[in-house]
Amino acid sequence: xxxxxxxxxxxxxxxxxxxxxxxxxxxxxxxxxxxxxxxxxxxxxxxxxxxxxxxxxxxxxxxxxxxxxxxxxxxxxxxxxxxxxxxxxxxxxxxxxxxxxxxxxxxxxxxxxxxxxxxxxxxxxxxxxxxxxxxxxxxxxxxxxxxxxxxxxxxxxxxxxxxxxxxxxxxxxxxxxxxxxxxxxxxxxxxxxxxxxxxxxxxxxxxxxxxxxxxxxxxxxxxxxxxxxxxxxxxxxxxxxxxxxxxxxxxxxxxxxx
Numbered sequence: 001x002x003x004x005x006x007x008x009x010x011x012x013x014x015x016x017x018x019x020x021x022x023x024x025x026x027x028x029x030x031x032x033x034x035x036x037x038x039x040x041x042x043x044x045x046x047x048x049x050x051x052x053x054x055x056x057x058x059x060x061x062x063x064x065x066x067x068x069x070x071x072x073x074x075x076x077x078x079x080x081x082x083x084x085x086x087x088x089x090x091x092x093x094x095x096x097x098x099x100x101x102x103x104x105x106x107x108x109x110x111x112x113x114x115x116x117x118x119x120x121x122x123x124x125x126x127x128x129x130x131x132x133x134x135x136x137x138x139x140x141x142x143x144x145x146x147x148x149x150x151x152x153x154x155x156x157x158x159x160x161x162x163x164x165x166x167x168x169x170x171x172x173x174x175x176x177x178x179x180x181x182x183x184x185x186x187x188x189x190x191x192x193x194x195x196x197x198x199x200x201x202x203x204x205x206x207x208x209x210x211x212x213x214x215x216x217x218x219x220x221x222x223x224x225x226x227x228x229x230x231x232x233x234x235x236x237x238x239x240x241x242x243x244x245x246x247x248x249x250x251x252x253x254x255x256x257x258x
Contacts, residue, residue, distance in 0.1 A: 030057045030058055030059060031058045031059070031231060031234055032058065032059045032060075032061055032231075033058065033059070033060050033061070033081040033082060033229070033231045033234050033235055033238055034061050034063070034079060034080045034081050034082075034229075035049075035060050035061065035062045035063065035080065035081065035082045035083075035084065035238070036062075036063050036065065036070060036073060036074065036080040036082070036083045036084070036085075037062055037063070037064055037065075037083070037084040037085070037221075038064070038065065038066065038067045038070060038084060038085050038086065038146075038219075038221060039064040039065065039066055039145075039173055039174060039175070039196070040067075040109045040145075040146070040147070040174065040193035040195055040196060040219060040221070041084065041106060041107070041109060041195060041221050041251065041254075041256050042064055042195065042196070042199075043195050043198065043199055043254035043255070043256075044106075044107070044195065044250055044251035044252075044253070044254035044255070044256040045062060045084065045106075045242075045251075046062070047250040047251075047253070047254060048241070048242055048246075048247040048250045048251060049062060051241075051246055051247065051250060052238060052241050052246075052247070055241075055246065056237070058234055058237075058238075060082075060238060063080075066143070066144070066145035066146070066172060066173050067085060067086050067089060067145055067146045067219070068144070068145055068146070068149075069145075069172075070083070070085050070089050071089060071092065071093075074093070074098070079228075079230075080226055080229065081225060081226055081229035081230065081231045081232075081234070081235040081238075082223060082224070082225050082226065082229070082235050082238055082239060083099070083223070083224055083226060084106060084221055084222070084223040084224075084242075085221065085222065086146065086219055086220060086221060086222070087220055087222055090103075090222045090224055093224070093226075094224075097227065098226060098227055098228065099224045099225065099226060099227055100224065100225040100226065100227050100229075100232065100235070100236070102224060102225055102236050102239050102240070103222055103223070103224050103239070104222065104223040104224075104239045104240060104242050104243035105220070105221075105222055105243055105258075106221040106222065106223050106242055106243065106251060106256060107220070107221060107248075107251045107252070107256035107257055107258055108218040108219060108220040108221065108256070108257055108258070109193045109194060109195050109218065109219050109221070109255065109256055109257075110193075110194050110210050110211075110216055110217070110218050110257075111147050111150065111151065111191060111192070111193065111194065111210065111211050111216065111217055112191070112192065112193070112194035112197045112207060112208070112209065112210050112211065113130075113189060113190070113191055113207075113208040113209060113210075113211060114178070114181055114189075114190045114191070114192065114197045114200075114205050114206060114207055114208060115181065115188065115189060115190065115205075115206050115208060116181050116182055116183075116184050116188065116204060116205060116206065117182075117204050117205065117206050118206075119184075119186075119187065119188065119206070120187055121206075121208055122134075122136075122137065122187075122189050122208060124208060124209055124211060124212060125212070126212045126214065127158075127212050127214050127215045129212075130211060130212055130215065131158050131160060133189065134155065134158075134160060134164055134189070135160060135163060135164065136187065137164075137167070137187050137188065137189040138167065138185075138186035138187040138188055139167045139168070139169065139184070139186065139187075139188045139189075140164055140167060140168045140169070140188075140189055140190070140191070141168070141169045141170075141171070141177050141180050141181055141184070141188060141189070141190040141191070142168070142170060142171075142177060142190065142191040142192065143170065143171050143172065143173055143174050143176070143177050143192065144170050144171065144172055145172070145173060145174065146219050147174065147191060147192055147193050147217075147219070148170060148191070150217045150219075151191050154215055154217075174192045174193055174196035175196065177190055177191075177192050177196075178190070178192065178196060178197065178199070178200040178203075178205055181200075181205055182200065182203060182204040182205055191211070193219070194207070194210060194255050195254055195255040195256060198254070198255055221256070223238075223239045223242050223243075224239065225238075225239055
């Protein structure tokens with residue numbers, strides 16, 4: 001029986017090559033991170049997560065909650081890698097030593113006014129016009145999250161909240177507000193994060209415009225990795241990506257501005 005001549009180091013070289021290939025394959029394998037985020041930036045975050053997956057192969061599984069509910073969600077299910085929330089919430093998490101040091105400013109979202117398609121458009125040219133429109137409306141619809149809390153305070157400052165409270169419908173989140181408006185009737189006026197309103201423009205909702213500049217309220221959002229996350233390096237990479245040259249324009253296109 002003929003034998004192949006022995007080649008010095010052949011098997012060792014082959015073993016090293018196979019090990020290297022296996023290492024490359026393992027490095028290229030898709031990983032997943034769990035992201036907890038405020039819902040107002042949903043359109044931009046979904047677009048950024050898709051771009052991140054296309055660029056890196058890694059997947060961001062996102063859970064959306066209203067800003068006031070983020071703390072409760074963290075307490076009940078803390079197994080997240082990244083949290084995206086208003087600065088006050090981020091500050092509270094940082095004070096409790098729940099966050100790593102990396103931060104990224106995702107952007108800010110203003111409040112807008114919406115009505116169902118075909119409904120009369122309220123006058124929101126300035127604060128006085130907005131006040132009149134609120135009083136003239138058959139009903140008002142807004143959420144119990146950041147936008148709604150600010151709006152309630154604004155209506156109190158305008159000394160009209162007591163007059164309109166009885167015709168006001170509140171929901172836990174912006175999506176429920178938009179769905180209500182689409183199916184509404186009469187001179188019904190809704191308020192919400194502009195990003196959420198824009199999601200429903202082609203579904204029977206009309207974006208009237210932002211609330212007047214003199215009473216506008218912007219909610220900022222910051223991304224941070226959690227100190228207890230299982231994917232520390234990937235979480236840092238994702239957070240950096242959100243405010244980078246690929247991620248940032250996707251937020252701006254969705255109405256999340258600087």
